[in-house]
Amino acid sequence: MKKITKTLVTTLAFYLSFSGVAQARSITSISPPTGPGQGDVLCTQVQTPVNTPFPNNDNSTAASQNQILNFPGLSCTPKTFQAIAPIDTQLFVEPSGGTTEYFFTETAVNNTNSTWNGFNFKIGLGVNDNFGPPELILVPTGTVIPDFDFNGSSSDPQPTSSKFTQLLQDGSFNIEWSGGSVAPGESVDFTFSVDVGDNLNANNSSGSFTIRELPIAESIPEPAFTSGFLALLGVLGSSLALKHKNKMNQG
Structure with missing residues (x-):
């Protein structure tokens, strides 16, 4: 079994002393x-x-x-x-x-x-x-x-x-x-x-x-075609709104 009394090469140190009494x-x-x-x-x-x-x-x-x-x-x-x-x-x-x-x-x-x-x-x-x-x-x-x-x-x-x-x-x-x-x-x-x-x-x-x-x-991730389609709808919406505004101004 992998023992957990191994030394880590980090700030955590496990010092093995054979003169002491082990306590689990x-x-x-x-x-x-x-x-x-x-x-x-x-x-x-x-x-x-x-x-x-x-x-x-x-x-x-x-x-x-x-x-x-x-x-x-x-x-x-x-x-x-x-x-x-x-x-x-x-x-x-x-x-x-x-x-x-x-x-x-x-x-x-x-x-x-x-x-x-x-x-x-x-x-x-x-x-x-x-x-x-x-x-x-x-x-x-x-x-x-x-x-x-x-x-x-x-x-x-x-x-x-x-x-x-x-x-x-x-x-x-x-x-x-x-x-x-x-x-x-x-x-x-x-x-x-x-x-x-x-x-x-x-x-x-x-x-x-x-x-x-x-x-x-x-x-x-958001599919590329979805984001592209939404961007296209935004452009078309802006274009239609602009045409409607120009038509109203001409009237």
């Missing part, structure tokens, strides 16, 4: 989603508790998966997008003693006026204007950010989508779906796995992480 984390609760993608929808402000029957279950089989079904949970499920903009969901964690893996299911509803031809998931810290992807933020030495888990061992479930067929892992902490469409009024189902990995030297400075979601809207 497990998810304890999920906050209500927030962000401009929700439009004027007000989500119930209630935390969703997370049950973790199999802590430290890295490389788990289906029989030993921690499941987070109908993400985000008690508040604003399914997740409805009123605008082509992000929705952030914050998950809180606590030390547990090893890498803990979670299997998520989710439904996203397209309540915008645009057809989606893709969908992006990103893991970072903070929400809304304070959200930052790991490669662009500074965290204390020894902090490990949870990461999406796929293309790993054969026992790990691969991400799925009910509408999209192509999955791109665009570097760490980011996956993007394409190869399909979700029309206004339709919904799309997703499944994915997240590893909540070891912090080092008993460092639990990051007590939460965020999953940011953003639909990708289809851009349809």
Whole structure:
């Protein structure tokens, strides 16, 4: 399995110290989603508790998966997008003693006026204007950010989508779906796995992480013949108006 304790050649540094004691984390609760993608929808402000029957279950089989079904949970499920903009969901964690893996299911509803031809998931810290992807933020030495888990061992479930067929892992902490469409009024189902990995030297400075979601809207250029036809109508209209004005002046 791809481990998330890799070094990023960016401002985020993961320092591996073998003299320290590794501390992993497990998810304890999920906050209500927030962000401009929700439009004027007000989500119930209630935390969703997370049950973790199999802590430290890295490389788990289906029989030993921690499941987070109908993400985000008690508040604003399914997740409805009123605008082509992000929705952030914050998950809180606590030390547990090893890498803990979670299997998520989710439904996203397209309540915008645009057809989606893709969908992006990103893991970072903070929400809304304070959200930052790991490669662009500074965290204390020894902090490990949870990461999406796929293309790993054969026992790990691969991400799925009910509408999209192509999955791109665009570097760490980011996956993007394409190869399909979700029309206004339709919904799309997703499944994915997240590893909540070891912090080092008993460092639990990051007590939460965020999953940011953003639909990708289809851009349809205006056909050339349509714009040309409209321009021709405008010219003809101006010409007729001018002729009518001259006729009136002559009369």
